Amino acid sequence: MKHIYLIFGAALLSGLSGFGQGTNDTIHHEKFGITFSGFVRTEAAFDTRQGEGYRDQLINLYPANIRLDKNGDDVNARPGFDQYAMTTRLTGNITGPSAFGAKSMACMEGDFTGPSNTENNAFRLRHAYIKLNWAKSELFMGQYWHPLNLPEMIPSVISLNTGAPFHPFSRQPQIRFSRLFGKINVVAVASSERDNTSIGPLGSTSEYLRNSVIPNMHLQIQYKNEEKLF
Secondary structure (H helix, E strand, O other): OOOOOOOOHHHHHHHHHOHHHOOOHHHHOOOOEEEEEEEOOOEEEEEOOOEEEEOOOOEEEEEOOOOEOOOOOEOOOOOEEEEEOOOOEEEEEEEOOOEOOEEEEEEEEEEOOOOOOOOOOOOEEEEEEEEEEOOOEEEEEEEEEOOOOOHHHOOOOOOOOOOOOOOOOOEEEEEEEEEEEOOEEEEEEEEOOOOOOOEEOOEEOOHHHHHHOOOEEEEEEEEEOOOOEO
C-alpha cells in the first residue's frame, strides 16, 4: 500500500528558513516572521430552561423540547448555571516571502474547546492555513471555515455559536481558489472532513468521505461591493 502526502507547507517554510541567503535586493527588503495574538475569555451563563447544545451548553442551540415525567411535570423546565474559560484563544500570523509572483502568508489558531463534547478544555485546532495572494486571485490551503460559512456574514454576537444551527458552524481542511472579476468573485473549493463529520452506519466519522476518494466539491459565485454581499 502506498501512502501519498501532499505537503503544501514545505515550500513556504523552506522559503522562510532560507530567506536570509537570497541575493535579490527586493527579496532582502521583504519582511517576514510570526506575530502572536489572542485573548483570555471567561464567562458565566444562566439558563431559565434546559437546552440543546454542545460543549456543556456553551454553544446553546435552542431550548429543549417538553419531556414529561410520570407526574406530568416537564423535566426540562428547570434552570441551569455554568462558567467557562475554554474559548481562550491563541493565534499566530506568519508573513512569508513572495512566491510565484504572489504574497504569501500563513495562520495557525487554536483554543481550548476540545475536538468533541467529551474533551472540553483540551487544546483544539481552529484554523491552520497558507494563502498565496495575487492581484485578483487567491490560493488557499489548510483548515478554515466551511465554504458556506462566509466570514463576511458571521454575526457579531456574544454567544459562541454565531447563528448556529441556521448558520454553518464548522471548519474543514480544504483547497480553495478564488478569482475576482470586477465585483464578481468565483470561489472553487475541494474539502475534507475533520471535527464535523458525516453520519452513517459506522456513526459520525470522516471515513465515508475519505474512502470515497473524492472530496466535497463546492462552487460559489459572489457579488460584492463595499456594502453588500450576495
